[in-house]
Amino acid sequence: MTVRKEATIERYIGLSTDAKPTGVPPGSTFLEYDTQTIYVTHDGGTNWVLKEPYGEVKASPTTNTILGRLKALLTDIVLAAGTNQTGARSKCALLNSGVLSADTAVKSVAGEVYWLTVSDTTALSVELNDSTDNTGTDKWAIVLPANAYAHFIFDPPIEFGTGIYLDVSTATCKVVIGYK
Numbered sequence: 001m002t003v004r005k006e007a008t009i010e011r012y013i014g015l016s017t018d019a020k021p022t023g024v025p026p027g028s029t030f031l032e033y034d035t036q037t038i039y040v041t042h043d044g045g046t047n048w049v050l051k052e053p054y055g056e057v058k059a060s061p062t063t064n065t066i067l068g069r070l071k072a073l074l075t076d077i078v079l080a081a082g083t084n085q086t087g088a089r090s091k092c093a094l095l096n097s098g099v100l101s102a103d104t105a106v107k108s109v110a111g112e113v114y115w116l117t118v119s120d121t122t123a124l125s126v127e128l129n130d131s132t133d134n135t136g137t138d139k140w141a142i143v144l145p146a147n148a149y150a151h152f153i154f155d156p157p158i159e160f161g162t163g164i165y166l167d168v169s170t171a172t173c174k175v176v177i178g179y180k
Contacts, residue, residue: 007025007027008025009025009026009028009029010024010028010029011028011030012028012029012030012031013030013033014030014033015032015033015034016032016035016037018032020039020041020045021045022044022045023044023045024041024044024045025044026041026043026044027040027042028040028041028045029041029051038050038051039051093180094114094178094179094180095180096176096177096178097166097175097176097178097179099174099175099176100166100168100174100175100176100177101168101171101173101174101175102168102171103134103165103166103167103168105132105133105163105164105165106163106166106177106179107160107163108132108163109162109163110159110160110161110162110163111160111163111179111180112157112158112159112160112179113128113140113157113158113160113178113179114153114154114155114178114179114180115152115153115177115178116128116151116152116176116177116178117149117150117151117152117175117176118142118144118148118149118151118174118175118176119148119149119150119174120144120146120147120148120170120172120174121146121172122146122170122172123143123144123145123146123170124143124144124148124168124169124170125141125142125143125144125168125169126142126144126166126167126168126169126173126175127140127166127167128140128141128158128164128165128166128167129164129165129166129167130160130161130162130163130164130165131162131163132162132163132165133165134165136162136163136165138167139158139159140154164177
């Protein structure tokens, strides 16, 4: 390849299913907003390659996107929690509640909550109660507006002496809890 001057570049945004533009200046970028993947062209739009953060360029869009990296990280965490592995991850041994949409006794003995992810199409209140039947002390609570999505990381984790009980105000919510 001959060296090409990167002068006035152009930035494009579209879906991953859209055709990328041709006849553009070298160095131009295309953001697939549905996958959060950014591509760069070096030859005027004939070829587009994945643009990595900090300028690193690779050609594997399935494993090097932000979403792909997050999926790999979460898969590793779930695998570590579900298997008897040696090393640092086995010391953590986090469990995943699965997707919950109703009041639920997540754990019937003492434990700790490390993270919680929640979404709902309607307004929602979420409470974590130190009990097995919602008769204990609320240790954490939040009220979310309609169409909300949130992920909370508790560092240090929230400690529960009796059990971990999830109390939600709707049946349309989706809640996942990381605990041990």
